Amino acid sequence: MKIGPEYDTLIIGAGINGCGIAHELSKRGRSVAVFDKGKIGGGTSSKSSRLIHGGLRYLEHLHFGLVYEALQDRTELTHSYPDLVSLVPFYLPIYHNGPRRPVTVWTALKLYDVLAGRRHKRHSRRVSLDEFGSSFPNLRKDQLRAVFRYYDGRTNDLDLTRRVARDAQALGCRIYEQTCVQAVRISDQIIEVDTGDGTHRAKTLINATGPWIDEVIARLHLPTRFGIRKVSGIHLFLDGLLTPHPMFLQTTSKRIFFVIPEPKQCQTMVGTTEREETAPVDDVGATEEDVRYLIDHLNRYLVSGARVRHEDIRDVSIGIRALVASREDPTDLSREYQLDLHEQGQSQLLHVFGGKLTTFLSLSRKAANLLRL
Ligand SMILES: Cc1cc2nc3c(=O)[nH]c(=O)nc-3n(C[C@H](O)[C@H](O)[C@H](O)COP(=O)(O)OP(=O)(O)OC[C@H]3O[C@@H](n4cnc5c(N)ncnc54)[C@H](O)[C@@H]3O)c2cc1C
Secondary structure (H helix, E strand, O other): OOEEEEEEEEEEOOOHHHHHHHHHHHHOOOOEEEEOOOOOOOOHHHOOOOEEOOOHHHHHHOOHHHHHHHHHHHHHHHHHOOOOOEEEEEEEEEEOOOOOOHHHHHHHHHHHHHHOOOOOOOOOEEEOHHHHHHHOOOEOOOOEEEEEEEEEEEOOHHHHHHHHHHHHHHOOOEEEOOOOEEEEEEOOOOEEEEEOOEEEEEEEEEEOOHHHHHHHHHHHOOOOOOOEEEEEEEEEEEEOOOOOOOEEEEOOOOOEEEEEEEHHHOEEEEEOOOEEEOOOHHHOOOOHHHHHHHHHHHHOOEOHHHOOOHHHEEEEEEEEEEEEOOOOOHHHOOOOOEEEEEEEOOEEEEEEEOOOOOOHHHHHHHHHHHOOO
């Protein structure tokens, strides 16, 4: 087998986390190569809800640290990638018989403002029912109790991942697409990684394979301290613009879903679902039940002339969240990540479990700080 050049670090997975770590290590002067079995950003990093957010609903589960860190990352991303990440208004209408009262939502929003820090000037506020009614003609006004508006980040996940990859490449990082890692050998001196076109060598190997991580660990016989639970989420892309601004709505069972207009494509994105998956990642697909779930909940809020039909669906996408394994209910799990480092002589193996698009900057810095460079 052909022996390639030796690098400081090899990374499996060119999603946002693999590319983010590659960029961070390249900035620190390390030679890095990344392998992806598909295209840059072709995994979960192009199937997200495209929100750069602290995660308002994690406050309900008291994950203050996670929300705070993500909000700091959000601020940094709006400064570092102003053309790709921007703050936009989100509306939160609260209806009678909904699972949360206006005072609960208002309190969470004020806490969210505080956690965003003093530099964050776009504070949440209450919106009058008249103002909401005239701007959102497709939404029901009966039973409406209160409406709030707050700001959060939007991006294009695939463009962001490609940009981070390009920034890493500009610093000398090599990214091999359509290159599946098939075998790994770890000795005290060196790590060897076999791909279809040769063997690559480095002292450090990073496994950033997102929801594929358990399958990769099992296939490559790698040591690990964690595992993941896979929770799928679908997005519907509907013809036309249902609302003028993004909004969050509540299901009867305390879950939330969003409706986000995409004016450039003249479409509306609706998401998302949460379903635990046991099949291999590549075998998971959207089900009719997932699609029905979103359409039924959405239609409960729309005036009769605006209700969505199956024919209005342009596209459906599905992604898999990699939640660090726990025995809790999947909807209660935190999106917190774990960096799992294994050392053997001079060799180091680092697994990246979990994480969000929003937190890739802090995750990448922490990963680089953990390694012996
Ligand atoms: C429905 C949904 C909505 C979400 N919404 C948001 C959101 O709004 N905001 C947010 O911050 N986060 C969101 N997330 C989370 C976020 O999208 C992910 O945490 C993030 O994209 C994970 O990136 P990653 O680099 O770890 O994994 P991935 O992007 O999945 O990258 C892993 C890569 O590894 C590659 N790979 C796998 N096996 C091999 C192999 N053997 N050899 C070579 N390559 C391999 C795959 O091809 C893939 O490209 C969402 C997730 C989902 C599923």
